[in-house]
Amino acid sequence: MINEQVAQKLETQFPGAVIVQEEPVEDCIMLTSDQWQDVAKFLRDDPELKFDSLQCITGVDLGDENPMDVRYNLHSMSLLHKIEIRIPVKKDNPTIPSIEKIWRIGDWFEREVYDMYGIRFEGHRDLRRMLLPEDWEGWPLRKDYETPQTYHGMVVPKVKS
Amino acid sequence: MGYLEHKFEDNIIVTKLDKLLSWARSTSPWYFQFGLACCAIEMMAAAASRHDLERIGMMPRSSPRQADVMIVAGTVSIKMAERVKRLYDQMADPKYVIAMGSCATSGGPYWQHGYHVLKGVDLIIPVDVYIPGCPPRPESLIEGLIKLQEKIRGERPLTKEKDA
Amino acid sequence: MSIIRGEEMVLNIGPQHPSTHGVLRLKVKTDGEIVSEITPVIGYLHRCFEKHCENITYEQVIPYTDRCDYIAAMNNSFGYVIAIEEMMDIHVPERVEYIRVIMAELNRIASHLLALGTNGLDIGAFTPFLYMFRDREYILDLFETVCGARLLYNYMWVGGLSHDLPVGFVEAAYKFLDNFEPQIDEYNNLLMYNKIFVERTADVGVLPADVAINYGVSGPNLRGSGVKWDLRKNEPYSIYDRFEFDIPVGEGIMGSVGDCWDRYWVRIQEMRESVKIVRQALKQLPSEGDIHEAIPRKIRPPKGSIYKRTESPRGDLGYYIVSDGKPKPFRVKMRSPAFTAMSVLDEISRGWMLSDVLAILGSLDIVLGEIDR
Ligand code: SF4
Numbered sequence: 001m002i003n004e005q006v007a008q009k010l011e012t013q014f015p016g017a018v019i020v021q022e023e024p025v026e027d028c029i030m031l032t033s034d035q036w037q038d039v040a041k042f043l044r045d046d047p048e049l050k051f052d053s054l055q056c057i058t059g060v061d062l063g064d065e066n067p068m069d070v071r072y073n074l075h076s077m078s079l080l081h082k083i084e085i086r087i088p089v090k091k092d093n094p095t096i097p098s099i100e101k102i103w104r105i106g107d108w109f110e111r112e113v114y115d116m117y118g119i120r121f122e123g124h125r126d127l128r129r130m131l132l133p134e135d136w137e138g139w140p141l142r143k144d145y146e147t148p149q150t151y152h153g154m155v156v157p158k159v160k161s
Numbered sequence: 162m163g164y165l166e167h168k169f170e171d172n173i174i175v176t177k178l179d180k181l182l183s184w185a186r187s188t189s190p191w192y193f194q195f196g197l198a199c200c201a202i203e204m205m206a207a208a209a210s211r212h213d214l215e216r217i218g219m220m221p222r223s224s225p226r227q228a229d230v231m232i233v234a235g236t237v238s239i240k241m242a243e244r245v246k247r248l249y250d251q252m253a254d255p256k257y258v259i260a261m262g263s264c265a266t267s268g269g270p271y272w273q274h275g276y277h278v279l280k281g282v283d284l285i286i287p288v289d290v291y292i293p294g295c296p297p298r299p300e301s302l303i304e305g306l307i308k309l310q311e312k313i314r315g316e317r318p319l320t321k322e323k324d325a
Numbered sequence: 326m327s328i329i330r331g332e333e334m335v336l337n338i339g340p341q342h343p344s345t346h347g348v349l350r351l352k353v354k355t356d357g358e359i360v361s362e363i364t365p366v367i368g369y370l371h372r373c374f375e376k377h378c379e380n381i382t383y384e385q386v387i388p389y390t391d392r393c394d395y396i397a398a399m400n401n402s403f404g405y406v407i408a409i410e411e412m413m414d415i416h417v418p419e420r421v422e423y424i425r426v427i428m429a430e431l432n433r434i435a436s437h438l439l440a441l442g443t444n445g446l447d448i449g450a451f452t453p454f455l456y457m458f459r460d461r462e463y464i465l466d467l468f469e470t471v472c473g474a475r476l477l478y479n480y481m482w483v484g485g486l487s488h489d490l491p492v493g494f495v496e497a498a499y500k501f502l503d504n505f506e507p508q509i510d511e512y513n514n515l516l517m518y519n520k521i522f523v524e525r526t527a528d529v530g531v532l533p534a535d536v537a538i539n540y541g542v543s544g545p546n547l548r549g550s551g552v553k554w555d556l557r558k559n560e561p562y563s564i565y566d567r568f569e570f571d572i573p574v575g576e577g578i579m580g581s582v583g584d585c586w587d588r589y590w591v592r593i594q595e596m597r598e599s600v601k602i603v604r605q606a607l608k609q610l611p612s613e614g615d616i617h618e619a620i621p622r623k624i625r626p627p628k629g630s631i632y633k634r635t636e637s638p639r640g641d642l643g644y645y646i647v648s649d650g651k652p653k654p655f656r657v658k659m660r661s662p663a664f665t666a667m668s669v670l671d672e673i674s675r676g677w678m679l680s681d682v683l684a685i686l687g688s689l690d691i692v693l694g695e696i697d698r
């Protein structure tokens with residue numbers, strides 16, 4: 001089953017959840033964030049879809065004033081199909097419902113996205129910085145990130161002669 | 162030659178205590194098993210079957226209190242840097258540091274965009290020997306260790322330091 | 326008699342600890358000797374892989390992928406280059422495909438040897454480690470003749486390889502395989518059926534299949550739980566559909582399905598399968614073919630994105646690559662199998678003794694470079 005069919009199915013189940021793209025550039029499903037938790041549960045449990053494995057959550061900063069994307073790659077191990085879901089979030093105060101209770105691996109993936117982009121996942125049990133130290137400032141993978149000069153007295157950029 | 166000539170039995174050696182101490186130190190520098198990244202795998206390879214570091218008197222210790230040499234093998238990230246410093250402080254004197262690989266020497270391949278990489282471990286602790294390479298082969302590690310042994314052998318731990 | 330409740334204690338393992346396989350910190354909550362919760366704290370080796378990718382060109386990314394999983398560097402760059410090739414619609418010559426498979430499988434053996442050796446080391450068996458490193462050195466020798474490096478190769482390029490096989494490689498590889506195959510039995514005698522080892526690992530840290538899937542665990546850890554899932558068979562990439570091999574799964578021979586011993590056993594069996602694949606590939610290897618033929622002059626994938634996953638020694642290794650048509654990638658995300666394996670540690674080690682945690686951790690075969698990236 002491919003993205004389009006899944007998108008149609010979702011449209012009938014959850015009206016208003018799918019963002020219709022005028023001219024689809026890429027093979028993916030765009031969703032709004034408000035019904036995401038229900039949609040995710042449906043994707044996992046529907047016997048025709050059965051997306052039992054969440055492969056990857058990727059945050060993407062599209063640069064400038066564009067919204068950021070959170071992209072989910074879902075695969076089904078029993079039915080051998082896959083889809084990609086994209087949910088745009090606003091750049092100032094980005095929030096999105098968490099799906100870590102549906103796929104447990106979402107827990108760590110979401111923390112990583114939070115760490116790198118500052119996207120907050122609502123309903124996450126323990127949203128902390130994961131890779132960087134707790135008191136690190138800024139969101140490193142945003143396109144406008146600037147490397148700090150020092151951290152706890154240590155020089156960060158290369159200064160040696 | 163003088164008064165002491167041919168006065169001793171077999172197996173008695175006369176030397177300076179200074180020299181004896183540094184000789185003893187140089188021949189068994191136990192290293193601190195401190196793997197950080199890719200270079201640690203080469204350090205393990207150097208300690209394992211083929212290269213066998215123990216034949217030059219090096220033995221891995223897992224605790225900083227028992228070690229003489231700290232081999233910083235790998236990338237020191239900023240989150241780790243404070244721990245490296247603390248581990249160094251926990252080692253007993255005399256202590257030596259080897260920076261293994263270009264990451265520990267200067268940030269290595271991560272020198273430019275690595276916002277979370279310390280650009281050289283010598284920014285936080287003093288380093289005695291630098292070993293280049295990414296990763297250095299076990300042979301280069303052994304070379305570096307021999308260089309360190311030479312350095313230790315040249316030390317005079319008891320002699321008063323001359324004022325500079 | 327009143328029930329005596331022990332006081333809870335928080336124990337800190339790492340970041341410098343001999344059996345954490347690098348720099349990993351575990352915050353372990355224990356009740357007496359029994360573990361009640363583990364919080365892994367990672368990031369001590371975060372080297373900004375994804376930031377680097379956005380600032381360098383596509384071909385320059387390859388050495389960094391090597392450095393992410395430094396134990397199986399070939400497999401890591403393999404995944405990356407075939408993702409780019411699929412984006413750009415490049416078809417590489419037959420010879421290149423075969424050489425890639427040979428290298429990837431040899432590296433898989435080397436990686437498993439290291440994983441098994443250190444697993445033994447973690448629970449106190451020192452000697453098998455030396456044996457396994459001895460054989461690993463022979464594989465590294467082979468790699469060295471091919472590309473000059475022992476650990477990080479930068480061998481697979483987009484559309485081709487950096488060097489062709491040197492004269493005499495095929496014979497040397499056959500010789501290695503002939504020597505290596507009987508060694509596997511030696512490991513079994515030394516470690517796998519050793520009474521102490523069995524006691525320490527059988528029935529310990531059982532990972533049920535549904536938990537494993539929900540946590541996204543993959544590779545030998547998933548197969549140890551009895552799930553027959555291997556991307557080389559289920560979603561064949563490159564030319565893996567041309568070879569005959571089995572997928573070993575955990576059967577619970579010593580305890581129950583999905584325990585530490587099963588994960589260990591799967592790795593041992595996988596080495597045998599890899600040997601089979603290498604033998605077939607060496608036999609079918611075409612003698613003609615220019616390995617630089619399909620290397621594009623400019624690597625500029627068309628606008629778009631791709632998620633491509635391959636089977637690395639640790640499991641499903643995925644690359645999510647976004648291209649905006651420029652010479653530098655817009656975004657590269659690596660979905661690393663060790664990352665997901667690490668996240669399940671808390672779940673499966675609750676209720677076990679503290680010393681079992683290290684056995685479980687060793688059996689998951691984590692590489693910190695890949696977890697933190
Ligand atoms: S110098 Fe190279 S091999 Fe060593 S830790 Fe750094 S990147 Fe890895």
